[in-house]
Amino acid sequence: MKKKIITSKKKKAMASLLKKKTRDCLEEKVRQQTDELKIRDGQLKRGADREKLGADREKIAQEQIHIRTKAMESASDGIFIIDAKKPDFPIIYANPAFYGLTGYSKKEVIGQNYFLLYGPNADMHVLDEIKQIISQGRSFYGELLKFRKNGEKFWSLLRIAPVRDTKGNVTHYVGIKTDTTLMKQRNLEIEEQREELLHVTRVGKLAEFVSSLAHEISQPLTAILSYAQAGQRMLKDREPRLREILQYIINDDQRAAEVIRRLRSLLKKNKPAFEPLDINALTNDTVTLIMPHITAKNKIIKLELGSGLPMIQGDRIQLQQVLLNLISNSLEAMEDSKDSHELLIRTSLRDADTVMVQVKDSGCGIPQENMKKLFAHFFTSKPDGLGMGLSISRSIVEAHGGHLEAENNPDRGATFYFTIPVNRDNKL
Numbered sequence: 519m520k521k522k523i524i525t526s527k528k529k530k531a532m533a534s535l536l537k538k539k540t541r542d543c544l545e546e547k548v549r550q551q552t553d554e555l556k557i558r559d560g561q562l563k564r565g566a567d568r569e570k571l572g573a574d575r576e577k578i579a580q581e582q583i584h585i586r587t588k589a590m591e592s593a594s595d596g597i598f599i600i601d602a603k604k605p606d607f608p609i610i611y612a613n614p615a616f617y618g619l620t621g622y623s624k625k626e627v628i629g630q631n632y633f634l635l636y637g638p639n640a641d642m643h644v645l646d647e648i649k650q651i652i653s654q655g656r657s658f659y660g661e662l663l664k665f666r667k668n669g670e671k672f673w674s675l676l677r678i679a680p681v682r683d684t685k686g687n688v689t690h691y692v693g694i695k696t697d698t699t700l701m702k703q704r705n706l707e708i709e710e711q712r713e714e715l716l717h718v719t720r721v722g723k724l725a726e727f728v729s730s731l732a733h734e735i736s737q738p739l740t741a742i743l744s745y746a747q748a749g750q751r752m753l754k755d756r757e758p759r760l761r762e763i764l765q766y767i768i769n770d771d772q773r774a775a776e777v778i779r780r781l782r783s784l785l786k787k788n789k790p791a792f793e794p795l796d797i798n799a800l801t802n803d804t805v806t807l808i809m810p811h812i813t814a815k816n817k818i819i820k821l822e823l824g825s826g827l828p829m830i831q832g833d834r835i836q837l838q839q840v841l842l843n844l845i846s847n848s849l850e851a852m853e854d855s856k857d858s859h860e861l862l863i864r865t866s867l868r869d870a871d872t873v874m875v876q877v878k879d880s881g882c883g884i885p886q887e888n889m890k891k892l893f894a895h896f897f898t899s900k901p902d903g904l905g906m907g908l909s910i911s912r913s914i915v916e917a918h919g920g921h922l923e924a925e926n927n928p929d930r931g932a933t934f935y936f937t938i939p940v941n942r943d944n945k946l
Contacts, residue, residue, distance in 0.1 A: 596620070596695035600632050602680065602688045607632045607649075610690075619674070619695055621667035632693075637665040648678070655680050655688045661698060673702045736778050743771045776835060792918075794941045795830050795837070797865050797873050798823040804841045805863070812861070815849055822864040829941040830873050832918045837938070840911040840922070844877040844934045847907065851881030851932065858931070868937055872920070876935040883926045892924055911936075 590597050596616030600607050612627050620627075620635055627635065633645050644662060651658045658678040665671055674695045681690040746767045753761050805819060812819050845861065852858035858880040868874040884892065893912045908922075915922040915936045922936040 596697075598627075598632070598693045598695075599681075600678075600691040600693065602652075602690050607691075616695065619666075619672075619697055620664075621670075626667075637667075637669070639665050639669070648676075652678055652680065652691055672697060672699045674698060736775060739771055739775050739778070743768060743775070746771065791833050792831050793834070795832050795834055797827055797830055797875065797938070800834060800837060801841065801863060801865060801875065804838045804845070807838070808842060808845055811846075812849065815853070816859070817849060817852065818860050819845075820860055820862045822862065824864075824866040827865060827867055827873055830938045831941040832938055833914075836914045837918070840914050840936065841875065841877070843907045843911050844936075847934070848877055848879035848881065848932075851879050851883075853881075871940055872937045873940055874935055874937045876933055878927065878931065878933040880927075880931040883930065884924060884932050889924070893922070 590613050593613060594615055596619040597611075597613045598609050598616050599611040601610050608629050609627050609632050610629075612624070617624060617627065622635060633649065636645060641663070644660075648658050657680065658676065661673060661675050663671060664674050675698050676693065676695055678691050678693040680688040681692055683689050746764045750761055750764045750768070753764070801821070801823060805821065809819070841863075845863070848861050852861070860880055862876070862878040864876040864878070866874050866876075893908050912922040915938070919939045920937040922934070924932055924934045926932050
């Protein structure tokens with residue numbers, strides 16, 4: 519009986535020990551699984567963090583690309599990118615300013631050879647220079663005269679730089695075009711103003727010299743007049759032909775003295791001496807003065823003087839100065855043309871209140887780009903010209919209440935014409 523009790527206790531003890539071992543084993547497995555779950559959880563978290571970081575980095579990169587693209591799209595300068603890996607220099611990107619600057623559309627630009635966009639009038643030497651420079655992987659910088667799609671000229675500051683990969687190989691070229699046309703025009707205007715100031719200084723000194731010269735010339739003219747008049751008195755009632763020649767000398771001497779007197783008056787800025795004038799008589803007198811010059815140049819002058827024209831009000835010497843200047847300009851315009859011989863001067867009544875004088879030549883005409891600045895101070899197309907004749911002539915005509923204009927003839931040559939109001943007292 520005692521032996522059985524001991525056996526039962528042992529069994530209980532063994533059972534208890536087995537349960538403990540089983541529990542410890544289960545607890546160890548749970549602990550191991552828990553650790554594994556923690557490790558996996560950590561890996562998942564790190565993976566998620568890496569994915570999030572990658573997504574953030576991609577988002578930042580996309581934002582940076584977006585900002586750069588927007589900046590290029592908003593730039594006022596024309597920006598373009600050329601694929602350097604292809605021999606025909608195709609454009610793979612251009613911003614809106616580039617299209618606006620060149621006049622080409624996106625379809626006409628993307629994929630096209632960059633150098634074809636310069637147009638047929640471009641300087642091929644300059645294009646070859648650009649090709650050579652960028653083919654060597656160098657940058658280009660220069661100001662060029664270019665042409666838009668419609669043929670319009672414009673000045674552009676061009677900068678082209680190579681883009682290299684990590685190995686240093688050129689993969690693309692990026693270029694920037696800046697329209698400098700307005701800046702170029704302003705620089706030219708500043709240069710012209712500087713030249714005008716220098717010219718004004720020279721003309722001012724010339725005016726002082728002319729005033730002094732006019733004073734000196736008036737003295738021998740007075741002597742010539744006295745000698746001629748004395749000769750007429752000595753030859754009174756005899757040698758009529760010689761007395762007629764002396765009268766010519768007296769008339770021309772008096773005319774020269776009057777020109778000098780008016781010239782000095784003009785330099786002193788006195789008001790012109792207005793008087794009733796016959797425009798036809800004034801024209802004839804002026805042609806007589808310049809006829810030797812016309813004959814020497816082997817030209818023909820033709821007069822078409824309107825009949826019954828009313829008197830005008832003006833300064834004889836100043837209006838002769840205008841007419842002489844227009845005739846001289848027309849003769850110079852016909853010099854280079856062998857078959858240009860005839861010069862026409864026409865007077866007519868433009869309307870009831872205005873007389874018009876036209877000087878029509880058969881020369882080379884006026885270039886269109888010179889038409890707007892033809893009467894500007896100091897503008898001249900002649901290498902030895904002062905650029906004052908037409909400007910002074912227009913000022914004189916406008917001081918008389920008229921207008922001086924010019925236009926090219928339909929066939930050849932040009933016509934200068936001015937209008938002068940009729941004498942009001944004569945009308946009444």
